[in-house]
Amino acid sequence: MSKRDFSDLTICKDGQQMLAKAREDGVETVWDRKRAQEPHCGFCELGLSCRNCAMGPCRIDPFGHGPQRGVCGADAHVIVARNVGRCVAAGAAAHSDHGRDLVETLHAIGAGETGDYGIRDPEKLGRIAEELGIAAKGKDPKALAQAVSERLFEDYGIRRESPALLGRAPQKRRDLWKKLGITPRGIDREIVEMMHRTHMGVDNEPVSLLLHAARVALSDGWAGSFVATELSDVIFGTPTPKVSQVNLGVLKEDQVNILVHGHNPIVSEMILAATKDPALLKAAKAKGAAGINLAGLCCTGNELLMRQGIPMAGNHLMSELAIVTGAVDLIIVDYQCIMPGLVTVAGCYHTKVITTSPKAHFTGAEHVEFTLQNAREKAKQAVTMAIEAYGARNPARVSIPGSPVPLMTGFSNEAILGALGGTPAPLLDAIKAGKVRGAVGIVGCNNPKVKHDYANSELAKELIKRDILVLVTGCATVSTGKQGLLMPEAAEMAGPGLKAVCKALGIPPVLHVGSCVDNSRIIHLCAVLADALGVDISDLPVAAAAPEWYSEKAVSIGLYAVASGVFTVLGVVPPVLGSSVVAGLLTSGLEGVVGATFAVEPDPHKMAELIDARIKTKRLALGLSA
Numbered sequence: 001m002s003k004r005d006f007s008d009l010t011i012c013k014d015g016q017q018m019l020a021k022a023r024e025d026g027v028e029t030v031w032d033r034k035r036a037q038e039p040h041c042g043f044c045e046l047g048l049s050c051r052n053c054a055m056g057p058c059r060i061d062p063f064g065h066g067p068q069r070g071v072c073g074a075d076a077h078v079i080v081a082r083n084v085g086r087c088v089a090a091g092a093a094a095h096s097d098h099g100r101d102l103v104e105t106l107h108a109i110g111a112g113e114t115g116d117y118g119i120r121d122p123e124k125l126g127r128i129a130e131e132l133g134i135a136a137k138g139k140d141p142k143a144l145a146q147a148v149s150e151r152l153f154e155d156y157g158i159r160r161e162s163p164a165l166l167g168r169a170p171q172k173r174r175d176l177w178k179k180l181g182i183t184p185r186g187i188d189r190e191i192v193e194m195m196h197r198t199h200m201g202v203d204n205e206p207v208s209l210l211l212h213a214a215r216v217a218l219s220d221g222w223a224g225s226f227v228a229t230e231l232s233d234v235i236f237g238t239p240t241p242k243v244s245q246v247n248l249g250v251l252k253e254d255q256v257n258i259l260v261h262g263h264n265p266i267v268s269e270m271i272l273a274a275t276k277d278p279a280l281l282k283a284a285k286a287k288g289a290a291g292i293n294l295a296g297l298c299c300t301g302n303e304l305l306m307r308q309g310i311p312m313a314g315n316h317l318m319s320e321l322a323i324v325t326g327a328v329d330l331i332i333v334d335y336q337c338i339m340p341g342l343v344t345v346a347g348c349y350h351t352k353v354i355t356t357s358p359k360a361h362f363t364g365a366e367h368v369e370f371t372l373q374n375a376r377e378k379a380k381q382a383v384t385m386a387i388e389a390y391g392a393r394n395p396a397r398v399s400i401p402g403s404p405v406p407l408m409t410g411f412s413n414e415a416i417l418g419a420l421g422g423t424p425a426p427l428l429d430a431i432k433a434g435k436v437r438g439a440v441g442i443v444g445c446n447n448p449k450v451k452h453d454y455a456n457s458e459l460a461k462e463l464i465k466r467d468i469l470v471l472v473t474g475c476a477t478v479s480t481g482k483q484g485l486l487m488p489e490a491a492e493m494a495g496p497g498l499k500a501v502c503k504a505l506g507i508p509p510v511l512h513v514g515s516c517v518d519n520s521r522i523i524h525l526c527a528v529l530a531d532a533l534g535v536d537i538s539d540l541p542v543a544a545a546a547p548e549w550y551s552e553k554a555v556s557i558g559l560y561a562v563a564s565g566v567f568t569v570l571g572v573v574p575p576v577l578g579s580s581v582v583a584g585l586l587t588s589g590l591e592g593v594v595g596a597t598f599a600v601e602p603d604p605h606k607m608a609e610l611i612d613a614r615i616k617t618k619r620l621a622l623g624l625s626a
């Protein structure tokens with residue numbers, strides 16, 4: 001492949017440069033491995049294969065020439081629906097188990113079982129406590145931490161009518177869920193029930209399976225992810241607007257470079273603290289380094305970026321290429337979206353890979369297990385290992401591309417509403433006046449099946465041109481940030497209405513609101529706007545898009561968005577086309593049930609048109625100008 005061809009794989013200059021270097025260095029990347037897998041299995045792409053039992057594996061012939069039923073008798077619709085169900089269960093499990101780790105952390109803080117973590121936003125803890133019916137006034141934050149965490153633990157297993165924070169959804173929406181029988185009861189319960197239902201011989205009706213998938217997804221969006229976001233704010237601080245930087249240029253040739261990768265701030269926040277330790281800084285200097293430089297990848301990077309302004313080196317598909325710079329001394333991971341291939345790439349350089357979670361061991365990586373009791377000490381140990389590795393760095397193999405791009409971050413709902421004077425009224429006025437025609441969340445992920453960062457950033461550009469405010473989370477943050485869209489200056493690229501609003505407030509037209517679990521911030525904001533207007537979320541001129549999605553988590557996010565009433569466009573075709581019933585339900589049938597559907601459209605310009613048309617319809621129905 002010539003250098004020019006790399007522009008077919010990624011729009012990013014730093015990515016293209018590192019792909020060329022990977023080629024020279026003989027390093028295999030995710031794109032090479034994807035090519036080796038092609039053509040992908042057609043049965044699996046359509047969702048028509050099943051290996052849920054040992055009478056199989058089975059597959060249904062989409063052309064009608066071969067078998068139309070699995071050994072058990074399941075037809076295409078049942079098989080596709082079951083596969084969707086398990087996919088959503090896995091995604092919801094990932095977010096919610098991450099949330100559970102934060103509940104455990106808060107509980108340990110309350111019980112005095114950890115000296116390494118504390119409460120940085122006691123005010124928010126108090127607010128959450130009051131919301132849960134726990135009197136907060138005058139109470140010691142530790143006692144509150146214990147009471148709140150105990151109530152949130154119950155969201156996971158014990159049978160409840162509904163999770164603790166569900167009251168945040170508009171009443172109309174909650175009534176609808178109740179009517180449909182999809183109000184989540186317990187997070188673990190819904191996930192377990194999905195595994196049960198998809199066992200051979202349980203739920204064999206696609207509509208029933210999909211409704212339960214919606215219930216599972218709602219337990220993610222309105223409970224598991226919500227808990228992860230809210231407690232991370234309590235423990236590590238609620239984000240406020242700040243400026244940082246993005247792309248591989250944030251790595252520093254003359255410093256020890258450490259990358260954090262994964263999802264949970266429980267680990268990355270401790271690493272950040274250790275990089276500031278005077279003794280470790282001294283040790284780094286003794287090795288000839290000018291300092292210790294920390295940068296983020298993927299969602300734990302988003303967590304540090306939002307709260308602490310730590311720069312982002314890249315997103316999902318940049319994780320291997322970051323190592324190819326030859327300048328990364330240590331990459332420390334927890335869980336989710338960390339390609340096993342990373343260890344192989346690191347093996348081609350001097351880069352050390354450290355795993356930290358008992359849930360996530362990687363062959364070839366060194367395991368330094370973090371607990372709530374030893375985190376601070378283990379973080380220091382990891383940074384010491386980075387300093388050691390720096391000594392082994394080969395300067396001749398180092399090439400750090402380009403210079404970093406500035407980006408603004410930290411737009412928690414508290415920060416957004418704070419900037420508006422504490423109420424959503426100014427935003428609603430702008431929406432009513434048509435200055436801001438609507439809002440769209442662009443969420444997550446890259447996928448080597450589509451050109452890296454192209455659809456994520458192109459969609460954002462198209463939407464802001466149409467006076468539609470964009471909120472980004474996850475890997476879409478890096479895609480849009482690298483294009484300069486996260487700076488107030490990008491208002492120049494927006495339509496006249498949005499431009500004026502951004503200029504008046506000094507904000508970018510694309511707002512960074514956090515990591516994947518922070519999509520809960522977006523649905524919460526939707527609920528606040530719907531309540532202020534006295535309507536349901538499905539009445540709002542809003543939408544969501546996952547242009548480059550790859551993960552099971554993204555499917556769960558998409559489904560809870562739709563089940564909450566938000567029209568959602570996917571850029572990569574999900575494996576459902578093998579069933580006309582499932583595909584039909586997801587892309588049109590759900591409209592009459594939950595007031596929103598999915599659409600699939602890989603072209604970001606057409607995607608923008610679909611979203612624009614949706615927003616127009618919703619605005620007109622509210623009696624506003626198109």
Ligand code: CUV
Binds near residue numbers: 336445517551
């Ligand atoms: Ni959780 S899920 S690729 S890191 S956003 Fe990035 Fe985000 Fe998708 Fe993973």
Ligand code: SF4
Binds near residue numbers: 051054070071200
């Ligand atoms: Fe085949 Fe049915 Fe077993 Fe699936 S559950 S593998 S379709 S026999």
